[in-house]
Amino acid sequence: MSHASWLIRIPDVFAPFAPQILAGLGATPRKMLGGDYHLVELADPAVLSESERALFTSWNLPVEHGWPCCPQKMDGFVEKAAQGILKKFGDRGAQALFTGPLLPGAPHPFYKHLATNLRGRVLQLFPSLPVAEVEAQDPSAPTLFCLVGKEGLFCGMRSPREANGFYPGGTKFIRQAAAISRAGAKIAEALHYLKLHQPDLPAGAHWLELGASPGGMTAELLDRGFRVTAVDKAALDPRLDRAPGLTFIRGDVDTFNFKSDGEFDALLCDMNGDPRVSLRQVVRLSAGLKAGGLIVFTLKAAGADTPEDMLALIRAAEAYAVASGLTLIAKTHLTYNRQEFTLFFERAPGH
Template sequence: MTTTPWLIRIPDVFAPFAPQILEGLGARPRKALGSDYHLVDLADPSALEDSEWSIFIRWALPVDHAWPCCPQKMDGFVEKAAQGILKKFGDRAPQAIFTGPLLPGAPHPYYKHLATNLRGRVLQLFPTLPVADVESQDPEAGTLFALVGKEGLYCGIRSPREANGFYPGGTKFIRQSEAISRAGAKIAEALHYLKLHRPDLPAGAHWLELGASPGGMTAELLDRGYRVTAIDKAALDARLDRAPGLTFVRGDVDTFQPKGEFDALLCDMNGDPRGSLRQVVRLSKSLRPGGKIVFTLKAAGADTPGEMLELLRAAEAYATASGLELIARTHLTYNRQEFTLFFEVG
């Protein structure tokens, strides 16, 4: 086992399987923290990247500095914690420092405010850091992440790509817009996650969206300045009527024959994931070289982690054999029992 403990985040949808997931990663539990977090020892930290069980892990951080305490009951916590962070990490030259709460969805904002105040004080103590904005981080450079909660303070340095997210805990809070559907938040998070691996698509890039109704994802893509050709047997929300940049085809994805080329493809269709992926592979022939694919692999009906992994292996093998390059795969905040896979066309 490693001497450095790890803080790993298992999404709540997989919480019933946490013991099996930890065993699959070769992790020995120390204690549960916050709502999704587990402090563990790892037999081999490379399992967080190499093991198929890593798909169930939202975020992972080596804990180089821990202070178990109750911040709310401690006088001068922010100053003491900031001085401790400076002593531990002051000579390690992180590109940035970002803090967050161990319980991000808690109704009481105490620890969110505490994390903000802690970051502000740490930045006063540290030398000037090259990156101040989350979106400007180099995915491959080390960032100092710190999480704070009723269980204390837990800090470490890891690159955003290795940790699986730019933010402490891995994900940015994106409000689930009710304007059309909550799916807009899912594609917004997916595009943010893609920054870990590829540059943003340029404004005006053309997306082909399969199974678009009622149009939550469509609206998000349009708001970002992209063009969208959306396919669905059901109608889009009336608020998208005559939306600039939108071409809507009312019909079956299975029989759709595209005209022209596209820069990216999005598929979040319900139903048999194998059938959805077959259509993604077929229509990927209409993507330009380097075109991106964002595919939601629905795992409904797969009741155990083993069944989910079997479905994931089959999907990735089929896509790879069909000429698609797997860029990344993850479980996003707004995913349920499903995974988001990112591919690229050669």
């Protein structure tokens, strides 16, 4: 396959808009793969970092080595595929190799196991690779990613930051069996995603959380060793009663105020309702952050019916935040987002 061939992942929530998203990227569709992947010809890969419409894609990869086949029906697939990967990429200087299934949520584990076996065999053949763990990758260094499914094998090299995720496909599975709410997975994924752009906050950092009830995000932050001041007019889940590190203030966010400048290291807002109203509170309370303090803001796009409507909402939010002294770090659509986007800001020094 030519280097113009790319895998672009469009989340299921945006699937109805896939044709116009791809058209906006100048992509020529070739085939659907797995669940969310589009195999396309891409005239200008720069659009994946420069175009607004790239926000509707969750992950991307140049297809530098493709083997259309049905692995489940092929004898010796792992060995043949591993030898092909070695021949194509063995001397390319990848920092790491990670493999995954094209359909990660499929009930049948065949391709998940196949991906694991393929990685094991390739690592036996390859020269030593410097990085073994997913989250130990340098976000700016090239990684060899391989995806396998019933349509075949698709491989390419891309830095995690350019691909928009550390994992093949960008997805990080987060267990939620005993979680208070889905929101816990959302902040866990957000903090994982942020590693693409800056170091983790230190343990013990103090978060201000707006609209915390029922406490899914609160619990996740506490589990990570952070302190949390949570504000909501509704109660938190009883499991958080007397939780170490938690201060809960029951009341409206719009009447809450911080005690002093620099009181908090980070601010989190996942409030429902009009995102413009929520963002005004975020900007007001950002004065309570230390200079360079982190803001994680969920922009709810419910009611925006088209990608253009959503982009207009995001543009307006960004412009207001920047004019108010915040600096945009990154923005993305997380796996655990629905019709919403996660925006990361920092408080600019001097504001």
